[in-house]
Amino acid sequence: MKPLNVAIVGATGLVGLEFITILEERNFPIDKLYPFASDNSLGLTVTYKNKEIDVIPLNEKEIEKHPVDLALFSAGAGVALDFAKHFVNAGAIVVDNSSAFRMDDDIPLVVPEVNGGILKTTKSKIIANPNCSTIQLVPFLQMIEELFGIKKVVVSTYQSVSGAGKKGIEELRSQISALFSFHEVKPEVFLQRIAFNLIPQIGPFYEDGYCEEEVKMINESRKILSMPKLDIDVTTVRVPTFYSHAETVWFELEKECSINEIHRRIKENKEMVLMDDIEQMLYPTLIDSSGRNEVFIGRLRKGREHKNYLSAWVVADNVRKGAAYNAIRIAETIFGDTND
């Protein structure tokens, strides 16, 4: 694969910086790397392969001056809607991490190990990266659907503050420090105090009582799995941890499951790690998944009275597996694998 010119839009953010780390780690063939961010980052640099590269302000002129083959976007939906088209018009493929294009019928929404095949045939120059909580969920849903058939699935999430970007990290850090000094805290990024608290709302509510993150997970899971009628219900909760998201996943299945069979399939899957041995008190925690590309699965158990029920605990690094790594795997699938 010939080296590409690559733009990172939102290069100073949590996901943007993780893009740079993973591109370097995977030795992604890059000729020129152009880090774009807002005017607030003028004068800043990012480090790629021990070189400092100046951050470029995002505007049409600079996009024209820096033609690229691939633009990795992680700057929010508004920026994607305003600027993705300019990169496409200049000849680039755009992989976008925001919600801007996810539910557009003409734009593929991709988790490579689940529905990456679509990338071989699509004519779309924009590919959407799913929500972080969806990315870690759908590979496991697909596996269980193939093995036993899903009648119904109910998910609860435990989502760390990094899901809200660098300002989310700063809010938890500053609230913890203020509270330990007996100071009052005022929520700014999150809707309630996040330090030493749980918030059962991520994003605004719809009239039916569901919040935006819950609706994203429901709609995106159905689209990626090509299961428009999937019976899925979700409750999303922001928790006061810094990195990685956890999910409890409860299924009603078409037939009784075999935990041994699930173990076997997880062990064969290089994008998953099995940590499931209660005798050893072995199950994944957020710390196990932090900085890793895989989805970690444990606490697998059948229903006590209903053998067609199955419960599981699914954990992944939201910034890496749930964002940057997935987007780079999409790019590798389009331009040619560099690591397989």
Ligand SMILES: NC(=O)c1ccc[n+]([C@@H]2O[C@H](COP(=O)([O-])OP(=O)(O)OC[C@H]3O[C@@H](n4cnc5c(N)ncnc54)[C@H](OP(=O)(O)O)[C@@H]3O)[C@@H](O)[C@H]2O)c1
């Ligand atoms: N964090 C996660 O776990 C996660 C997971 C999946 C998807 N995502 C999505 O990825 C995107 C970025 O998330 P993040 O966590 O990296 O956020 P973040 O830490 O807040 O970073 C946002 C980035 O976007 C840039 N930006 C903001 N407004 C801009 C503008 N008008 N023009 C150019 N650049 C602009 C920022 O530049 P400045 O530094 O100059 O302001 C910064 O580089 C969001 O769409 C988010 O929903 C995040």
